[in-house]
Amino acid sequence: CRLEITGHDHGALIDGIPPLPGDERVGLFQQIGHIYECKLRFSGSGGMPFEIKDDTFERQSHGLAVKLLDANGNTCHDFLFNNAPVFPSKEPRSALPAQEEDLDAGTIAAMDAVLKAASDPGQPLWMHQFSISAYAWGSHGAVKYGIQPARPNDGYLSAPKQAAYEAILNGRGPNFRRDALGYLVTHAERDIQLAFCVQFADPNDDASHGCPIDDEEIEWKTPWYQVACITISPQEGSLDPAEDDGLVFNSYHISSADHLPIGRLNRARLWAYKASAAARHDNNAIAHSPHP
Secondary structure: OHHHHHHHHHHOOOOOOEOHHHHOOHHHOOOOOOOEEEEEEEEEEEEEOOOOOOOOOOOOOOEEEEEEEEEOOOOOEEEEOOOOOOOOOOOOOHHOOOHHHHHHHHHHHHHHHHOOOOOOOOOHHHOOOOOOEEEEOOEEEEEEEEEOOOOOOOOOOOHHHHHHHHHHHHHOOOOOOHHHHHHHHHHHHOEEEEEEEEEEEOOHHHHHHHOOOOOOOOOOOOEEEEEEEEEEEOOOOOHHHHHHOOOOOOOOOOOHHHHOOHHHHHHHHHHHHHHHHHHHHOOOOOOOOOOO
């Protein structure tokens, strides 16, 4: 797939979400018209602690990682998303996976409240995805990122294939999300587009409680602006298993200091994602990551 930095000339993919003016852009989002090849990886949080669960398990969130590649095929920038706009704790380290039966009722209730507010239409591509944590926007601002499907998000499949696709979703087999995603991108009759958006911190926004940087329990309510478009052309719906296992995403893989990760959750990710990648590579006997 590819990500194109878009401006006013490209139009809006979603009514009510305008393009961000050029003079308000920083870093890689200043390069209007530039196209990056990218990798997308969808995931489910599973159970605790790090327990693999099938797609029918309800107490899990669903994430999306986006890796932009430079001209040499190396990592230019990583973006991390989740289908819920908030995190269930002010202290990310206290939310590290534990045995569910050992969690107190308050923690369980907070997790369930976050999941209840999550975007989950079944098809991973149609989920609204949120960065949850904030990122610098140049030297003076802060933003959160989001991804939403372009509207309308139907008409991609012929009538017979649409029926088969809906049977996958409604059948809710153990891998129904993965199967529905693979079926859609394999049989789509046109490109699928997702709007890549930003929203700005506004300390005067009462609905967002001032848009705190270090409290990811609070959802920002400030307006969204489109800055890029992700285009997914019809293709085989999954990566080569060896490449999939080897891919490493990290919020600290950034193209410039204009987009520095900030906030408590990102600080916790600094060590957690390195440890997770090292453990996965060790378990899968992977010597080198693709797209370093």
